[in-house]
Amino acid sequence: MFRIIFFGTSDFAAPHLDALIRDPSFQVIAVVTQADKPVGRHAELKPPPVKLLAQRFGITVFQPQKIAELKDDARFQNLLNPRPDVGVIVSYGKILPQWILDLPAFGIVNVHASLLPRWRGASPIQAAIAAGDRKTGVTVMKIDAEMDHGPLLATEEEIMRPEDTAGALSMRLARRGAALLPKTLAEYLNKKILPTEQNHAKAIYCKILTRDDGKIDWNRTSSEIERLVRAYDPWPGTWMELGDKRLKILKARIRPNDAAFKAGTRFLWKGRPSVKCGQGTVIELETVQPEGKIPMSGEAFTRGYQNWISLKEKLESEMV
């Protein structure tokens, strides 16, 4: 039985930990996860999904603010004897220092939510949707000093669906990864597969997202914007400014290029809120959420917010 130390935090990580726990070839000796974080309007502390899962199975959990704290943690150091066979890291949220990578005999194995070397970085699922990729997948690889740069152990493809949001796709990829990980790990530890170098020339990177990334640039085409709305659902979300408030855009639909306004112009298309985008394209806002309000259909929104169209733009829209 192989002794595993698991690093992970999110909902994406949890199914992977679950798969390892249930596999009799492995023993998860410790789980390292992020500290409980304040969440919601009243900033209550919420434990991460991986912690809840580990506790349910009685596995020792570590939540260091900094990894370095583990060096001085007697409880942690005791678990290292005998030496763990391998470490697994899945969306942990922090970079592991070299001394951790050197800890287990077989190093640290990572599950990444893309087909590496495409979409190295922190937001591979969002990047794949935003880019309009037709397929994506999960990659099992060995961690090295550079981000998502280590040699590959296995990959599994997943076909993208036209309605895919990051939330939905992430769940499917987590299931894929959770199925692939124990199998691959066993083969690797039994030396049935060897890590193979990535094709570094083909590497493409994606960045860490912030809420500001969700601000819509109307100069982009309606296809790009529609993909962005799905890519950033449920986080960080897409939005536009409307007066001094924000309007969240929860669902959008591409419309025929039939309006002669400049990019960013708001108008009505059969009573539905629409915006002119780049290169003559048009997008309809199907579901929106004004600040301080619940989500609503575009039609309902324009019924109440009758200044959706400004005066000048209204004249233009009546001419079309």
Next chain:
RNA sequence: CGCGGGAUAGAGCAGUUGGCAGCUCGCCAGGCCCAUAACCUGGAGGUCGCCGGUUCGAGUCCGGCUCCCGCAA
């Protein structure tokens, strides 16, 4: 007690210095057109979130409560 917005007809909203409860859409009935997100006429539909206070009179002012949401982390 992190900052802030909100609750009024089935939906989305307006409601001024307190003085008859409104708009757009939907719904029902009738009419009209080759046709339309149609259009015209009429109609139904409200305990203005809850409790208390001020007042001749409160959707509106004051106090408390419940619920929903945006931001931040």
